[in-house]
Amino acid sequence: MSLDTLGLVESRTIAAGIFLADKMVKSADVTLVKASTICAGRYFIQVSGTRSAVETAVDSAENSDYSLVGTFVISNVHPDLLQGVGRCRDIPDGDALGVVECKTVSSGIIAADQALKKASVQLARLVVGQGISGKSYFFVNGELAEVKEAVSAAEQALDKYLLETVVIPAPDANVISALTNKAR
Numbered sequence: 001m002s003l004d005t006l007g008l009v010e011s012r013t014i015a016a017g018i019f020l021a022d023k024m025v026k027s028a029d030v031t032l033v034k035a036s037t038i039c040a041g042r043y044f045i046q047v048s049g050t051r052s053a054v055e056t057a058v059d060s061a062e063n064s065d066y067s068l069v070g071t072f073v074i075s076n077v078h079p080d081l082l083q084g085v086g087r088c089r090d091i092p093d094g095d096a097l098g099v100v101e102c103k104t105v106s107s108g109i110i111a112a113d114q115a116l117k118k119a120s121v122q123l124a125r126l127v128v129g130q131g132i133s134g135k136s137y138f139f140v141n142g143e144l145a146e147v148k149e150a151v152s153a154a155e156q157a158l159d160k161y162l163l164e165t166v167v168i169p170a171p172d173a174n175v176i177s178a179l180t181n182k183a184r
Contacts, residue, residue, distance in 0.1 A: 006033070006077050007054040008106040009045040009061045010069035010134075017043020020061045028056035038129025042069060044105050051075050072106050078116035080123040081109065088125040088180045096144040097124075097168045097176075098151040100158075101137040105129045107161035108136025111154040118153035119146040125179070135163065139179065144169050 007030065011017035014037050021035040021043075030049035038044045047057050051073070058071050091097065100115070102108035105128040112126050121142035128136040140150045144167070151165050168175075 004077050005049060005051045005054040005073060005075045006081065006109070007045075007047040007049075007058040008070075008072040008074070008109060009058060010038070010071075010104060010106055011043045011045070011061075012041075012067040012069055014041060014043045016064075016066035017045060020064060020066060021045045023060050023064065024057040027060040028053040030054055030057045036129075038105055038134045039132060040134040042129075042134050044129055046109075048077075069104060070106050072110060074110060074113055078113050078123075080116055081113055081126075089122060091124050091141045091171075091176050091180060093173065094170060095141040096147040097139055097141050097171045097179075098147040098154075099137065099139045099164075099166045099168075100151060100154045101135065101163040101165070102158055103135060103161040103163055105134065105136045107158055108138060111157045111161075112138045112140075114157040115140055115150035115154040119150035121146050121150045 011020055024047055025032050030047040030053050033048050034046040054073055058073050062071050116123055121140040124139045124141050126138040148167055151167055155162055
């Protein structure tokens with residue numbers, strides 16, 4: 001049994017989100033990875049499990065009477081995304097840096113998954129919703145050509161949910177230190 005599927009639900013209200021998180025975990029054998037408020041008064045729910053269980057849980061939210069920002073099911077998720085969000089990995093000196101900013105939390109997770117699957121890069125950080133008006137952003141690092149390929153894949157996945165991307169061939173050590181919150 002493969003637990004490589006994520007279900008993402010964004011509700012327009014906090015109260016509805018709390019109700020839906022409870023409904024989702026009761027409707028199928030899924031693990032509640034994250035359930036929390038995000039800016040703009042929305043609520044974000046992330047579950048994992050087998051594809052069929054995650055689909056059942058997400059369907060239970062979709063078939064509710066609550067207004068949703070969006071729902072997504074992502075299978076064969078890149079292992080970096082299964083470990084959760086918020087952590088920050090070291091970025092080695094000399095690595096290129098790609099930054100992708102997205103309109104919603106879910107779109108950022110989907111774009112990060114695509115970027116990681118299309119190129120040999122490392123997910124340095126994924127930030128979702130808190131303190132950034134319900135948006136998300138992530139940065140990847142690696143060889144310049146790979147980072148460009150990853151950012152391009154993210155752009156294609158995002159379409160209308162893309163806000164901005166940049167690729168920095170060799171970021172200054174002070175910029176890396178500020179991004180990773182680690183002294184150099």
